[in-house]
């Protein structure tokens with residue numbers, strides 16, 4: 001008898017329907033790293049190979065990688081959380097990071113250990129394959145798909161089928177650039193106009209019978225230059241979903257710019273060609289795809305409903321007191337589902353970071369509280385437990401408190417997005433990651449999460465113009481850069497106002513450059529100016545929206561008017577007056593910009 | 603499961619230990635704190651809290667401790683802890699250093715032993731003192747001076763077993779990072795031999811290099827690594843037992859990963 005024979009049975013986990021992993025990729029990766037280290041594999045081919053397998057480079061070093069674990073449609077199961085927890089302790093920094101695209105990232109991994117992570121992931125059916133590189137990136141789906149009261153049907157099975165179709169598909173191994181799909185539930189929750197292919201589920205009634213399909217948007221995306229996507233046609237029936245996706249990818253593959261790295265996302269192609277021409281090309285190509293597929297290719301959509309089963313608990317249910325802070329948390333972190341008696345619970349993280357212990361704890365919390373037995377990643381560096389019975393919420397809150405995951409504000413402006421910035425990214429100019437955390441701590445202290453005027457606004461921060469932090473679609477967005485007074489440099493952010501990614505998607509309008517250490521006072525000032533002028537029913541978001549669209553009738557009529565009010569706040573002090581001004585958050589040495597080779601293609 | 607190496611076993615599995623206890627052919631050392639030990643422990647175990655050992659780990663003192671635990675040169679010793687094997691490793695290594703050749707680690711932790719429903723009690727055994735010899739095995743010890751000169755040779759691999767963030771922040775120049783968490787697998791304090799071998803192979807920790815391990819302060823985490831290396835048959839391994847704490851106190855050179863605010867990525 002050995003330990004494994006004696007092993008205790010852990011509580012039953014719901015099993016994932018799809019295994020995304022291929023164990024043979026593990027040894028292949030390990031061997032390739034060895035060959036590369038022996039100089040038998042050139043730098044460029046190795047980089048392409050590494051990225052194709054989901055490992056990015058790391059700031060200022062070739063010895064470490066970031067492994068990006070894909071969670072197609074954002075789904076993650078308890079035993080997968082537990083495995084990732086273990087992997088982060090073994091090979092990373094004991095924390096992991098929820099990204100904005102439903103990936104979990106492990107940073108500062110030694111290149112030689114990456115294959116061990118693949119091995120661990122394969123044990124639980126996960127992969128990082130094609131999470132970076134010129135491939136179809138993780139296929140996203142709204143965390144509320146299936147429970148949103150405004151959706152026409154649940155897009156999750158379509159997102160999973162799309163991910164399955166393109167993963168390792170020869171068609172998608174060498175695209176001109178990365179290619180992203182976002183499925184959503186409704187106009188409000190999701191980001192369908194800011195991505196290569198965005199899809200909203202629609203039902204059409206024809207001759208008394210109803211037909212499923214999608215509203216498809218093409219050619220949007222954020223980046224150094226951002227564009228809003230275009231709607232392809234009124235309605236795309238579900239049979240045409242795959243043909244349309246293939247057609248679009250074929251056009252991109254053929255015509256996309258393979259030379260000019262900075263301009264080769266599909267949105268540039270659409271923009272250069274003009275939408276109507278591109279649209280016609282898609283229709284033509286789709287007809288060809290339909291006609292030439294030798295056998296009918298259809299997505300393998302598994303629409304068997306998930307089992308919804310209230311977990312059985314052995315623990316004592318008798319009435320302990322509801323802890324302080326519950327009401328605030330309930331208001332700012334949970335959403336009523338269309339299924340009565342259930343809520344979806346969003347976990348507040350700081351810029352997406354979570355400890356190994358917390359990840360591990362989430363495993364059992366899902367088993368104990370989610371009637372669907374799994375969790376869904378959100379769009380804003382967070383994660384949601386769904387199908388939690390309303391009666392269980394106080395107990396779930398107490399459990400979250402125990403593991404430090406009960407902070408409020410997940411669904412409000414007080415949970416900003418911050419890309420990795422100088423914590424690990426080669427292209428970063430500022431520590432956007434830490435700034436997001438500083439804002440969150442300050443705003444929670446000021447209880448701004450409870451303010452209904454602010455809850456539908458957002459703050460998003462990138463550490464350079466590349467938009468990983470999605471600043472362009474934030475109510476208040478920032479991207480980092482350096483500025484100087486004489487010979488002294490300080491970290492600085494370009495601020496934009498009025499961006500949004502809902503039915504009225506638009507990019508924020510550039511307002512003013514704000515020194516890092518003035519960002520918090522500036523946001524507070526904007527809130528104050530708004531409060532003095534708000535009309536009944538106004539939120540910060542609707543007020544700013546009126547301003548950027550020229551519809552505001554108070555003394556503040558334009559972004560320029562806001563700029564004038566803020567300008568006095570951003571005047572740099574001398575280094576003697578305020579040495580701290582010249583340091584970035586999280587650093588006690590003098591600020592300078594330093595970047596390495598970017599793996600943007602990545 | 604036992605890992606046989608040139609120098610013998612590294613681990614004792616749960617079943618072997620139970621039968622050795624029944625046969626009274628083993629001295630079990632529990633290195634947890636005294637209060638924990640008093641509550642319950644593996645039957646017949648004696649208590650040697652690590653802190654007690656560390657308060658003075660000169661060979662003369664260790665010899666006295668070993669004698670008082672009824673251990674002579676022939677006694678088979680199994681050490682366990684509740685700290686993923688790191689404290690037990692430090693004690694086992696100390697015995698080895700003294701010249702004791704028959705010491706192994708329990709393959710799992712005490713918590714896990716208990717969770718398997720295995721026997722435990724709170725009795726303190728009566729021990730008859732024995733006489734152990736002293737043949738210090740200096741080849742398994744690295745001092746700071748030794749390390750400093752060894753580092754200049756290219757057949758020496760220096761391994762830092764602290765957590766990754768601590769390593770990035772500051773380490774001995776030339777060290778490679780292998781956090782102690784990497785060494786275990788689920789309920790075992792060490793991975794299986796094949797798994798361990800693959801991990802080391804990938805990292806280029808192979809063959810005939812001399813390997814020196816260190817950690818934060820007292821050689822526990824690196825003690826575990828010492829046994830991990832031995833478990834795959836890497837013979838030439840030394841423990842820098844005073845580790846990074848001493849290195850820094852001696853103001854010897856250190857190195858850090860520059861130009862990145864990695865700490866801000868960690869969640870608290």
Ligand code: HEM
Nearest residue numbers: 056098099100222223224419420425466467468598599600
């Ligand atoms: C020119 C180069 C790059 C461009 C244009 C770019 C673009 C983007 C965009 C637009 C997003 C937002 C997600 C979306 O809505 O699609 C994103 C996310 C992300 N990118 Fe990049 N990227 C670049 C380089 C990099 C590099 C070098 C890294 C670091 C290894 C990186 C790491 C990330 C991360 C971590 C996210 C998710 C944000 C988060 O949650 O932290 N990107 N990228």
Ligand code: SF4
Nearest residue numbers: 419425428463464468
């Ligand atoms: S926005 Fe810039 S700093 Fe942030 S992750 Fe992207 S490339 Fe790096």
